[in-house]
Amino acid sequence: MRHIILLLFFIFTLSLYAQRSDFKEINFQRADNIANQYKGEELYNLPMLVHNLTATLHTDVERFRAIYYWVCHNISGDYDLMYKTDRARKNLKNDPESLAVWNAKFKKEVFNRLRHKKETLCTGYAYLVKEMSNLAGLECEIINGKGPTNKMKFEDLDGPNHSWNAIKLHGKWYLCDPTWSSGVIDMSAFLFEFNYEDTYFLMEPSTFAEDHQPLDTRWLLLAQDTLVIMTVPKVKVSSRVTIKQ
Amino acid sequence: MYAQSTERTVAGVVNSIDGPVFGATVMLKGTAIGAISNEKGEFTFPQELQENDVLVVSYLGYETDEVTITGNTTFVKPFLEDIPIIIVGALRVEDVVKPSGINKN
Numbered sequence: 001m002r003h004i005i006l007l008l009f010f011i012f013t014l015s016l017y018a019q020r021s022d023f024k025e026i027n028f029q030r031a032d033n034i035a036n037q038y039k040g041e042e043l044y045n046l047p048m049l050v051h052n053l054t055a056t057l058h059t060d061v062e063r064f065r066a067i068y069y070w071v072c073h074n075i076s077g078d079y080d081l082m083y084k085t086d087r088a089r090k091n092l093k094n095d096p097e098s099l100a101v102w103n104a105k106f107k108k109e110v111f112n113r114l115r116h117k118k119e120t121l122c123t124g125y126a127y128l129v130k131e132m133s134n135l136a137g138l139e140c141e142i143i144n145g146k147g148p149t150n151k152m153k154f155e156d157l158d159g160p161n162h163s164w165n166a167i168k169l170h171g172k173w174y175l176c177d178p179t180w181s182s183g184v185i186d187m188s189a190f191l192f193e194f195n196y197e198d199t200y201f202l203m204e205p206s207t208f209a210e211d212h213q214p215l216d217t218r219w220l221l222l223a224q225d226t227l228v229i230m231t232v233p234k235v236k237v238s239s240r241v242t243i244k245q
Numbered sequence: 246m247y248a249q250s251t252e253r254t255v256a257g258v259v260n261s262i263d264g265p266v267f268g269a270t271v272m273l274k275g276t277a278i279g280a281i282s283n284e285k286g287e288f289t290f291p292q293e294l295q296e297n298d299v300l301v302v303s304y305l306g307y308e309t310d311e312v313t314i315t316g317n318t319t320f321v322k323p324f325l326e327d328i329p330i331i332i333v334g335a336l337r338v339e340d341v342v343k344p345s346g347i348n349k350n
Contacts, residue, residue, distance in 0.1 A: 043305055047272045047279065055277075082334035089333070106332055108263075111306030121334035131305070144331055150338050161333050184337040192336070 018172040018221060020202035023061050031057055031065035038070060043115050043128075050135040060138055061169050067132045068201060071125060072182040077192040078119040079185050081110060085121060086161075093158060119192075122147070122179040126163040129178050139168035145214035147177075154213050164212060166219055167202075173221055174202045177212065252293035255314060257321035259286040259302055266304050266325060274299035274311070294318075 034053055041049055053070055054063040088106065092099040114120045114128065126142040133140035146154050147162025164177040177200040184195050200208075205221040214220060259269040265286025272279035273292065280288040290300070294314050300321065303309040307325035314321075 044268060045270050045279075045281065046305060047270050047301065047303060048277060051277045077336040079336065082336050085332055085334040103332055104327075107328075107330060108306070110332055115305045121332070121336060123330060123332045123334065127328075127330060128305075131303075131309075134309070135303070142330070144333060149336070160331070163331075163333055180337045182337075187338055197337075 017205050018169075018174045018202070019204040020174075021204075022170075022172070023202070026059065026061060028062065028065045028069075031062040032069050035066050035069040035073065039074060041070075041074070043118065046132065047135050050132050053132075054136045063136050064133060064138055064140075064167055064169060065201070067136060068129060068176060068178060068181070071128050071132070071178050072196055073194065074118060075114070075125060075128065075178075075182065076119045076194070077179065077183060077185060078113065078121055079190045079192065081113065081119070081121045081124075082185075089159070089161075122163045125178040125182065126165050129165050129167075129176075133165075133167060141166045141219075143175075143212075143214050143216075143219045145212060145219075147180075147212050160215055162212070166221070175205055175208045175212070175219075175221055176201050176203065177208075251317075252295050253317070253319055254289065255294045255300075255319055255321060256287070256289040257300075257312075257323065258282070259288065259304070259323050259325065261304070261307055261325040262327055266307070269302055269304040269323075269325065271323075272301045272303075274301050 034056065038049065038052055041052075043049070049070075050067065053066040057063045057066060085106070088102050089099070092102060110120065110124055114124045120128070123142075130140045130142050142163050143166055144160045144163050146157045146160055147164070148154055148157060162179070164175065164179065166173050166175055168174075181197050181200040182195075183193050185191070186193055209220050209222065257271070259266040259271070259282045265284075266282055267284045267286065269282040269286070269288075270279055271282065271288050271290065273290070273294070278292055280290050282288045294300075296314055296316065298314045300312045300314070300323070301309060302312065302323040302325065304325055306328060308328055310323040310325055312321045312323050
């Protein structure tokens with residue numbers, strides 16, 4: 001009897017988790033096709049790009065899908081930025097003031113590289129997904145934490161090394177990782193290769209937690225029903241964009 | 246006296262902590278009508294605006310600003326704040342021998 005109760009408990013809690021299967025009736029092909037149609041677009045007019053990607057889609061999850069799919073197929077990872085970040089964080093880890101100065105300066109380089117060359121590291125991916133989602137009228141947050149790569153474990157990392165996103169769709173928060181969806185660094189040449197990995201799109205939170213440890217543990221989203229996260233986007237543009245005649 | 250909603254041409258200049266912003270996008274909220282600021286941060290909106298219209302001003306790497314057109318506004322000065330973002334970086338790295346399934350090692 002105890003086992004049955006336990007089983008029921010698990011089934012119940014699992015169904016509470018926000019995950020991709022919540023949208024199994026939705027075919028993402030339309031959103032993916034639209035993202036493909038705008039492949040190669042520049043980031044110079046972000047509101048227009050977001051408009052083009054989302055205006056003809058009918059649900060928030062499809063609008064988000066078009067943005068996510070576009071980012072993952074058009075923004076490359078940059079080994080040089082990652083290497084510089086890693087080195088600065090290690091060198092300055094006991095000097096928070098210098099680290100803050102470095103961060104403020106390096107931030108400009110990161111955004112410039114993203115804007116002009118469409119190359120970035122995880123912060124840039126997470127930033128772009130948040131910014132484009134906000135422009136589409138969706139609530140989206142950047143989550144910082146530990147994301148071990150290269151055979152590392154959580155305990156091998158001194159501090160946060162990774163950023164990903166939480167997106168609110170139809171009243172529930174979901175997790176995704178555009179950086180790891182986008183592609184991989186080929187370590188023999190230190191070059192990025194697009195290699196889309198769909199599993200990180202709205203991944204089931206307990207699986208996501210295997211290699212993502214947020215600084216704020218509420219963002220594990222393992223207890224969605226008790227989750228009270230107050231986020232007020234500074235700017236919320238209507239998702240129903242219409243072209244005025 | 247009735248309040249008149251007079252349409253007027255609106256111009257402006259976009260600034261940030263780093264000075265004038267070249268290439269900022271200025272959109273009329275809820276539409277796809279917009280302008281891009283020049284190298285001095287200046288823009289002239291391509292359509293006449295009226296009271297309560299909202300301009301959404303954005304540039305990658307800065308906080309987005311909104312300006313509401315009031316009274317007799319003909320010139321606006323949006324200011325884009327810096328984004329308090331922490332730069333971290335962990336890209337997926339490929340193994341020489343690729344294991345099956347999800348590979349981020």
